[in-house]
Amino acid sequence: MSEKSGSGPSGFDRRAFMAGAAGSALVPMAARAAAQDANVSAASDPALPVDVTLRVNGKDKRLHIDARTTVLDALREHLKLTGSKKGCDHGQCGACTVLIDDRRVVSCLTLALAAEGQEITTIEGLATDDHLHPMQQAFVDNDAFQCGYCTPGQIMSAVACVKEGHAGSEADIREYMSGNICRCAAYPNIVAAVKQAAPEIMKG
């Protein structure tokens, strides 16, 4: 997040944002006080949404959203990219996994504001033209799902798992895919899919 390093003498850059809180009435007052201390001159009604530009699947997307919005909600509710799924919304299931600057993360615990300036890749950005990504094809070939709800997260996580070098054995695949829960328990087929796709992905 080196984009945030440009700063004024106050120690804060001009990307300081204010937004309202839906909770206690005390919260916006406290937020205003913090804004004064930080010498933030933004049109600082903390109840207002903030401007955020997210780079998603190679395209810049301008958003006007609550400062607390996660990447997952920005994708699903504001950009209509509903491939990334909301399972637990607490980082426990992996259904919302996306790549940020090529690293797999859970988008439900990532604030959109904190992802600004980085490259977000979702399941919608994986295929090229009419060709499925090798991992997508491997999931089809190996019947690596039943209901399919966890599948976008499984596939995004699996792509990163291979690129990290953690798909060398079935034991490694199981260990390094443990952040993606499948309630249908398609695990043996998911492992088979990752094994199938790994050589092709590593070949580039």
Add this chain to the structure above:
Amino acid sequence: MAVQALSTAAAANNPLTKATAQPLAGGTTLIDLMKLDVMRPAAIVDINSLARGWSAIEPASDGLRLGALAKMSNVAAHADIQRNYPVIADSLRLAASAQLRNMATLGGNVMQRTRCSYFRDISYENCNKRNPGSGCAAMDGVNRMHAVLGTSDQCIATYPGDFAQALIALDAAVEITGKAGTRSMPFAQLHKAPGSTPDIETALQPGELISAFSVPGRWPRSVYLKARDRQSYEFALSSAAVALDVQDGTIRDARVALGGVATVPWRAREAEALLKGQKFDDGLAQRVADAAFADAKGRQHNSFKIALGKRVVAHALQQAVTMEI
């Protein structure tokens, strides 16, 4: 609520000096607890802009320095850490999931809230950590995951991290940066046992951030063993960080720390004392394990952790003694 970006921790008007502000690093605990309404900060200060200066992994011949904003996954995968500090690499590798390790930082990891299922659920009013003075629902509740060491009559929540056990075992120091500059303290003094104030978990003051950790020496003969309900992506029921210096079959120095069983990162010094100057055998392992849990107090559902914890300590010692280095 405000979300701001911070570019220098020593800034004169650092908003983190307000107790109602929270720093955001990886966010994996903070955002989770905010969604649960357990934490309701008035402002969030994004400190990731400090990463360029605060994320270095610097092994040297006489010790190791780790930037507080280094990601858990990057440190776990570092060849020098795996070779000379396997207890650190394994404590990080066996924590959380691959996604969370990519997000979470070392500083954030040790600062994650000490928490239990009742702390996380605001429908329980009685939680001394969340609502000081309100009581503790866990004492007579479902306390299978709770602590057996370092507890008080106010709180029995287990310190949930893994990396901290490696740090406390290796006599690490923590470098803290704030308004007044930088100070250093033994890592063992960072976390506060619950006592009568379970809402106060660390010695950090508002406005202070952890900027680095330093570990003296090298510990190639070291292991982190973690027993849990499922094989991966789960908190410890009991874990042990063990580091040994063995010469000609004699244990010259020994470090033992316990996780999953205590309210804070737990150094088992009585256990260490039994090892020093001795030759290893199964009987010694058993005596060491017994000493480590001599003061443990089980409750209705968690007494099994005492028996389990002793076996984990004995097994970790066995692994450390026999490992190839």
